[in-house]
Amino acid sequence: MTGQDREIRSEYPIFEKRKTHYIDNAATTQKPRCVIAAEAKYYEERNSNPFRGLYGLSVAATESYEGAREAVREFIGAEDTSEIIFTRNASEGLNLVAYSFGMHCLQPGDEIIVSIAEHHSNMLPWQMVAKEKGVALTYFECEPDGSFSLEKFKNLLHSHTKLVAMTQLSNLFGRAYDIKAFAAAAHEVGAVFVCDGAQSVPHMRVDVSELDVDFLAFSGHKMYAPMGIGVLYGKQKLLEKMPPFLYGGEMIDSVSRDGAKFAELPHKFEAGTVNVGGAVGLHAAIDYMKRIGWETIERRENELTERAFLAMEKLPHIRVIGSDEPLEHHGILTFTVDGVHPHDVSAIFDEADIAVRAGHHCAQPLHKHLGLFSTTRASFAFYNTTEDVDAFIDILSGIRERMGYV
């Protein structure tokens, strides 16, 4: 371990308590002490119900919550905090767009285009809208190496295409897409562009103004923050015309027997008591990532990916899905082992206390498109080390033998 490895890992209590080689970061990341402490400190010193209370402690809770919103706004380059809606996770953000925008702003005869590389979170809500509203659903197919052709995309677009749903970084290929170009093409036919940022926001600088996407959803728990807090960014002019998703407390201006006048953005979309502790944790995670810096995060993740990829390339019977170029994997290496089922692969890794993911990774249609049923996925975060990579390769190179192949 290098000095920097030790310094980084010393911030993670779980690495002191467990010797697990944790390589399932695309599923969720571990939490640094500063994030855990920030959430605890909120509950110890500032907890009360924000917005409602006419007393100092409630004002403190409101400040903590709104401070987190401002930190998120700045982090993703949004123009205004009214465009930042706190959710539970990326899935909830995408469902909000589907139920609110999709169910109210789309009409029979319209079309939704969904990329085949989507996580089920950015696919099932659109299947639902298509069925309920009589809207056509078209899949945008990827190339065998996991890339998407802008030309093919432009050919798919029509005047009746009203919404495009696409991830910025595939949870299977690890490939990042030129979302700015795809969003611009969608806008040319007047379609709204919904981007899943669950995998991209934790691993690269994302600026919504630069990308010009209409919606971007992501989860806190994949970027060192607690589980149960996520973000939906939406352009103000769209959010304003959308009806609420959930109805309830603190999302109204006034209520009568006949109806209600809803609160201003973003509160219109945050019914009920909100997750202030989670938002404070996310704020701390953003500060933490800024302190580490994108240069360090990207350099370390690229080095680990490249080291693992080059070693995997040399192993017979191992096939990495997607690009041949390690730097196009952004920490995500999804692979198959000839003759060994991914659940057995993962179980053998587990015997050596290495945590990797096996299954369809919430991307069943994509697996089918690739002619696979399931795969195994290793995904690195910047706190992983070359020791993690080497332990992973060591077990991987012996798996076929362990399963009785000569």
Place this chain on the structure above:
Amino acid sequence: MSNTFYNEILTDHNINPVHKHAIDGANFSLEGVNPSCGDDIILNLKIEDGVITDGGYEGDGCAISQASADMMLDLVIGRTKEEALRLSDIFLRMIKSEITDEEKEELEEAGVLSDIAHMPSRVKCAVLGWHTMEEMLKEE
């Protein structure tokens, strides 16, 4: 590495299965599916006068599901339906670690799967063949 259930008996049944093939004249056939691993087997049995005279399985899945089905067939071919159901009962209780040493011996090689109880996510793989057979025999 000591705490493995990928021992030689299991991997051998997975890679060199004895019963993974079609059965001529099978009169009972049932598909069993475990969506979590995507295990999918079709169990075929030939039952004559209440005795399982031949059996086989086809399909795909993880090593545990495939080897377990193979070991099961080793055990039940040549036995009566009642015997097969009794062994199935012992096997399913073994997965919950509720059997005696004598009972475990009756399961012969299938007994190597007793440790699966510690891996809740893989229990469904181990019992897939047995559940499929039970369903088939009880429905008859």
